[in-house]
Amino acid sequence: MFDYLIVGAGFAGSVIAERLASEAGKKVLIIDTRNHIGGNAYDCYDNHGILIHKYGPHIFHTNSRPVFEYLSKFTEWRPYEHRVLASVDGQLLPIPINLNTVNKLYGLNLTSFEVKDFFTKVAEQMSYIRTSEDVVVSKVGRELYEKFFRNYTRKQWGMDPSELDKSVIARVPTRTNRDDRYFTDTYQAMPLHGYTRMFEKMLSHPNIKIMLNTDYREIEGIIPYGEMIYTGPVDSYFNYCYGKLPYRSLEFKHETLNVPVHQQAPVVNYPNEHLYTRCTEFKYLTGQEHQKTSVVYEYPQAEGDPYYPVPRPENAEIYKKYKALADATPGVHFVGRLATYRYYNMDQVVAQALTTYSQIVTKPTIELVSDLNGSSPNLGLDKAVDRPLPLEIASASSNGNGTAKSPAVS
Ligand SMILES: Cc1cc2nc3c(=O)[nH]c(=O)nc-3n(C[C@H](O)[C@H](O)[C@H](O)COP(=O)(O)OP(=O)(O)OC[C@H]3O[C@@H](n4cnc5c(N)ncnc54)[C@H](O)[C@@H]3O)c2cc1C
Numbered sequence: 001m002f003d004y005l006i007v008g009a010g011f012a013g014s015v016i017a018e019r020l021a022s023e024a025g026k027k028v029l030i031i032d033t034r035n036h037i038g039g040n041a042y043d044c045y046d047n048h049g050i051l052i053h054k055y056g057p058h059i060f061h062t063n064s065r066p067v068f069e070y071l072s073k074f075t076e077w078r079p080y081e082h083r084v085l086a087s088v089d090g091q092l093l094p095i096p097i098n099l100n101t102v103n104k105l106y107g108l109n110l111t112s113f114e115v116k117d118f119f120t121k122v123a124e125q126m127s128y129i130r131t132s133e134d135v136v137v138s139k140v141g142r143e144l145y146e147k148f149f150r151n152y153t154r155k156q157w158g159m160d161p162s163e164l165d166k167s168v169i170a171r172v173p174t175r176t177n178r179d180d181r182y183f184t185d186t187y188q189a190m191p192l193h194g195y196t197r198m199f200e201k202m203l204s205h206p207n208i209k210i211m212l213n214t215d216y217r218e219i220e221g222i223i224p225y226g227e228m229i230y231t232g233p234v235d236s237y238f239n240y241c242y243g244k245l246p247y248r249s250l251e252f253k254h255e256t257l258n259v260p261v262h263q264q265a266p267v268v269n270y271p272n273e274h275l276y277t278r279c280t281e282f283k284y285l286t287g288q289e290h291q292k293t294s295v296v297y298e299y300p301q302a303e304g305d306p307y308y309p310v311p312r313p314e315n316a317e318i319y320k321k322y323k324a325l326a327d328a329t330p331g332v333h334f335v336g337r338l339a340t341y342r343y344y345n346m347d348q349v350v351a352q353a354l355t356t357y358s359q360i361v362t363k364p365t366i367e368l369v370s371d372l373n374g375s376s377p378n379l380g381l382d383k384a385v386d387r388p389l390p391l392e393i394a395s396a397s398s399n400g401n402g403t404a405k406s407p408a409v410s
Contacts, residue, residue, distance in 0.1 A: 001224045002209075006030040007216040008231030010039020011346055012336025014202050015070075015353035016229050016360075021207035024361050029225060030203065031211045037203060039231075040307075041195040041346060048256045050282060050294040051194055055305075056252055057267065057280040057296070058195065061185040062347035068187040070354065075198040077189035078287050082182040084278075086269040088147050095269060096182070097140060097148065098175035105147075112176045119174055132161035132169040139172040152271035156300050157248060157310070168311050182267075190285055229356075231336035233306055234322045242321045245341055246312075249304030253297040262293050275299055309341045333360065 003026040006013045013030055014037065020026040036042050040055040059082045062068055085092040093101045099115050102108065110118060122141025126134055132153065136145045145161075149169070153161045161169070181188075191198045203210060211219070216232075230237055235245045253276070266284035270277060276297040283293050309315065319341040326334045335356045337344045344352065 001226070002027050002029040003226045004028045004229060005216065005219075005223070005225035005227075006229040006231070008032060008039060008336065008338075009034075009037040009199070009203070009210065009212075010231060010336060011041060011349040012231040012339070012353045013039070013229060014199050015350055016333075016335065016357050017208050018074075018202040018205065019354070019357040020360075021205040023357075026207065028208045029211060029223065030208060031214050031216050031219065033213070033215050035213050036196070037210065037212070038196050038199045041199075043194045043196050046254065046256060046294055048290070048292050048294065050256060050290050050292065051286045051288050052254060052282050052294050052296065053195075053280075053285075054252070054254075055307075056250060056298055057282070057285060058346065059183070059188075059285065060190055060346060061183040061188045062345075063185050063187070064347055064351060065187070066354070067347045067350045071191075071198065071350065074201040075191040075193065078192045079188070080190045080285065080287075081188050082267070082285075083180055083265050084182050084267045084269060085265040086148055086271060087273060088271065092264055092268065094180040095148065096173040096175060097144060098180060099178050100180065116176045119176075129166050131166055132164040135166050135169045136161065136172050140174055148271055150271075152269060152277060155271075155275070155277050158300065158302060165311055165313065190287075194286070226331075227360075228332045230332055230334050231339050233338040234319070234326060234334055234341060237332075237334075237339075238322060238325050241325075242318050245318055245322070246310040246315055247306035248308040248310055249301050250307055251299040251301055251304060253299065254294065255297070256292050256294045258292055260291055260293060262295055306338060309343055311343075315341075 004017075004020055006017050006028060009017075009030050009032040013032075017028045017030045021028050030037075032039075034042075036044070041053075041058045042055065043051055043053045043058075046052050059080070060071075061082070084095050086095040089105065091104060093104055095101065099110065099112055102115050102118060103110055119140060122143065123139055124137045124141060126138045129135055129138060133145065133150070136149045149172075150161055153159075153164065153169075157164060157168070216228075216230075233245070235242070261283075262281050263279060267278050267280045270279070274297075276299050279295055279297050281293055281295045282288075283290065309319075322341070326332070326339075333356055334340060335353055336349055340352075
């Protein structure tokens with residue numbers, strides 16, 4: 001008999017499994033429909049021996065020391081600061097928009113003070129910010145919005161920013177200095193030997209049994225367990241009784257190229273050309289040396305694996321009903337990105353899982369601070385909710401004076 005059945009071997013499930021097994025001495029069965037552990041953060045070597053991220057680039061960044069220290073028990077780190085270029089008007093320009101972006105785009109030579117004036121001049125005054133378009137246009141004006149944000153968002157979400165709630169692009173980071181880092185978090189690093197190795201170490205405790213290629217429904221009633229930690233989609237758990245919660249999905253096209261380096265930056269965004277949104281070259285992320293290089297192109301689509309909850313008020317209403325059901329289901333804890341229908345970065349999911357574990361064993365090892373509508377913990381995490389962008393762009397948030405201060409999306 002297992003004390004816990006954990007559905008899903010991604011960050012949420014693996015962190016709770018590790019804690020329950022090694023700290024609380026519980027016997028745990030962790031199960032996943034996929035043929036691997038690690039959830040969306042899974043990485044592996046492709047046929048050419050290059051380390052790739054199967055479900056798109058995963059960059060670790062956090063402001064939370066407890067989260068970073070916890071994960072450090074299972075991996076060494078490779079220091080890594082992420083950088084992104086956007087292909088605009090035939091040039092590759094730094095994103096988030098900074099002093100160099102504006103100067104290169106317009107062939108100018110502005111100083112930090114002058115670019116501040118520039119943003120003030122181009123920004124459109126608005127009495128009420130309602131949509132994502134309003135958020136951007138009121139910050140950087142219509143022209144930069146059209147060049148960097150509008151079409152990227154249309155591709156990413158299949159909707160015009162004018163149809164998307166302002167919360168999707170909560171803040172538009174603009175920097176008046178030359179800082180071209182994508183994130184400004186205190187801790188920015190990649191697991192030295194990859195995410196999968198880190199997960200293997202987390203789950204290597206003798207109290208943890210792993211079962212892959214299995215839906216939890218296949219073993220319910222066959223393998224006895226005490227309580228369940230559920231990290232799959234919440235609507236699926238309740239047989240879609242209130243309808244399907246919409247997600248935006250992605251198709252990943254992986255390629256290996258016969259050259260040592262393919263592009264000038266780890267990620268190049270294509271707001272205005274191609275059907276894909278961005279191209280990632282993995283060797284930048286992993287530091288691997290190899291005479292070939294592997295890249296992935298991301299094609300947003302409506303159908304497929306659930307990646308990004310679609311942030312519209314009607315979906316939040318549906319989720320509320322599922323949450324009420326979840327709260328009224330004894331013996332099942334709903335944790336992680338799919339079970340709480342939120343776009344969370346990895347560090348936020350780790351924080352949520354650590355908090356849930358503490359609640360389960362009613363042993364508050366960490367100070368719990370209610371955050372993100374009271375549903376998520378704050379272990380030194382910034383309160384900004386990460387969202388897919390131009391989300392990616394929204395991720396490197398700024399405090400408005402050019403110094404980015406919060407973590408965000410990926
Ligand atoms: C394209 C993309 C890029 C991202 N980039 C970043 C980034 O750069 N930085 C960052 O911090 N975060 C990033 N994220 C977010 C990151 O992937 C998540 O925060 C994290 O993976 C969530 O972990 P999780 O355990 O909640 O969910 P998941 O990783 O999705 O794990 C849930 C697991 O549950 C399993 N499951 C579901 N239903 C069942 C069932 N019925 N039975 C058994 N198993 C089931 C699934 O197969 C899955 O493996 C990115 C996400 C995406 C989609």
